Amino acid sequence: LTFPINPQRFLADLHTLRGFGASGVGKGVVRQAYSSADVASRAWLVDQFVAAGLEPAVDPMGNVFGLAGSRSLLIGSHSDTQPEGGWLDGALGVIAGLEIARAAMEVGGPPISAVSFQDEEGRFGAIAGSAVFAGLLTQDEADLLVDADGVSLAEARQAMSHMVTRPVAPDRFNGFLEMHIEQGATLDTAGQKIGVVTDIVGLRQIEVRLTGQQNHAGTTMMHLRKDAFQALMAINAALVDRFRNVVTPNTVWTIGRVQLRPNAPSVVPGEAVFTVQWRDAEERRLDRMQTIINEPGVEIAAALDVKARMGSAEVLTPVPMTPAFQSALAEAAAKHASGLWRRMPSGALHDASNLAPVLPVGMLFVPSIGGISHAFAEDTAEADINLGLQVLAEAAEQLAPR
Numbered sequence: 001l002t003f004p005i006n007p008q009r010f011l012a013d014l015h016t017l018r019g020f021g022a023s024g025v026g027k028g029v030v031r032q033a034y035s036s037a038d039v040a041s042r043a044w045l046v047d048q049f050v051a052a053g054l055e056p057a058v059d060p061m062g063n064v065f066g067l068a069g070s071r072s073l074l075i076g077s078h079s080d081t082q083p084e085g086g087w088l089d090g091a092l093g094v095i096a097g098l099e100i101a102r103a104a105m106e107v108g109g110p111p112i113s114a115v116s117f118q119d120e121e122g123r124f125g126a127i128a129g130s131a132v133f134a135g136l137l138t139q140d141e142a143d144l145l146v147d148a149d150g151v152s153l154a155e156a157r158q159a160m161s162h163m164v165t166r167p168v169a170p171d172r173f174n175g176f177l178e179m180h181i182e183q184g185a186t187l188d189t190a191g192q193k194i195g196v197v198t199d200i201v202g203l204r205q206i207e208v209r210l211t212g213q214q215n216h217a218g219t220t221m222m223h224l225r226k227d228a229f230q231a232l233m234a235i236n237a238a239l240v241d242r243f244r245n246v247v248t249p250n251t252v253w254t255i256g257r258v259q260l261r262p263n264a265p266s267v268v269p270g271e272a273v274f275t276v277q278w279r280d281a282e283e284r285r286l287d288r289m290q291t292i293i294n295e296p297g298v299e300i301a302a303a304l305d306v307k308a309r310m311g312s313a314e315v316l317t318p319v320p321m322t323p324a325f326q327s328a329l330a331e332a333a334a335k336h337a338s339g340l341w342r343r344m345p346s347g348a349l350h351d352a353s354n355l356a357p358v359l360p361v362g363m364l365f366v367p368s369i370g371g372i373s374h375a376f377a378e379d380t381a382e383a384d385i386n387l388g389l390q391v392l393a394e395a396a397e398q399l400a401p402r
């Protein structure tokens with residue numbers, strides 16, 4: 001490295017950031033977008049950027065940047081949390097961006113900037129801050145988003161209005177790097193330290209409505225029933241069976257929401273409405289799974305004399321990471337974590353998904369202990385965090401403009 005990073009300073013800053021909204025339970029943090037803890041933490045971050053010699057910029061959405069003077073590589077993530085969150089999640093990537101940009105600035109380059117995007121966790125809309133930055137959502141559209149308490153984003157962002165300087169355009173950067181905890185147990189279970197992200201997986205979701213005949217559970221003979229729940233169970237069993245030859249170990253699918261009508265012990269269910277959601281990095285596999293879901297649904301419903309209505313699919317397309325950025329991360333991982341790293345897809349959405357249409361992007365994962373995240377118990381060994389920082393810095397040195 002031509003710019004020596006400082007792991008002690010990096011960890012100290014990470015712990016200071018944890019202090020904004022510290023829950024008192026373990027290392028837990030409560031720091032939702034635009035909350036007083038979030039606004040205070042963003043003001044602190046601005047101070048750190050200034051102290052590092054970076055030019056601070058806060059856009060109207062509340063994304064906070066520390067800018068190098070010239071065209072630069074952008075590194076960061078988000079520092080807002082879930083209503084009950086962990087201390088690392090996006091904060092890890094934000095402070096990694098701060099440390100690497102600062103260390104580079106101290107020796108006169110390469111030009112590296114840092115960012116904390118706003119509302120990644122979806123108080124108003126998932127990955128909303130980076131969507132506005134990337135131009136996928138206008139500020140006016142974002143302002144109409146409403147949180148669970150009925151507060152609009154337009155109102156909420158007033159809490160940061162005194163900090164806003166100006167919008168920042170993506171074209172002043174040559175790419176985006178994001179470090180994040182893996183939020184699963186893939187690395188932790190394998191005893192590995194670094195994950196180089198290949199793709200952020202795509203997602204499909206449909207709602208299925210099964211309509212049978214609601215009836216008395218005591219007097220309706222079994223062979224005369226049109227039981228919507230039995231049809232749902234048969235469809236689930238058929239999916240387990242038919243997916244077997246299509247999925248990979250990285251494919252996931254979930255029946256996550258089920259509503260039975262009338263949902264009473266003494267009534268044969270007349271209606272079952274449920275969601276099927278499936279995720280994978282390959283569009284073709286997502287397509288095949290969709291065909292499979294439609295088939296048994298219709299067949300089984302017919303066999304049980306129940307009507308099936310399939311809703312239209314919600315679609316999020318898979319987002320591949322830029323090959324040159326993957327290579328730089330892989331090279332650095334091979335150097336510092338030989339035999340202890342892998343390429344892997346991300347099953348969760350990240351800010352990098354939004355930046356991919358406008359900038360080359362790359363992502364690096366560090367292990368989550370026990371695979372736990374979005375919870376106070378979320379943690380990663382400090383040695384693993386520091387290794388991640390080292391790998392990220394090496395890749396950044398390669399990828400930053402000269």
Ligand SMILES: [Zn+2]
Nearest residue numbers: 089090120180
């Ligand atoms: Zn996150």
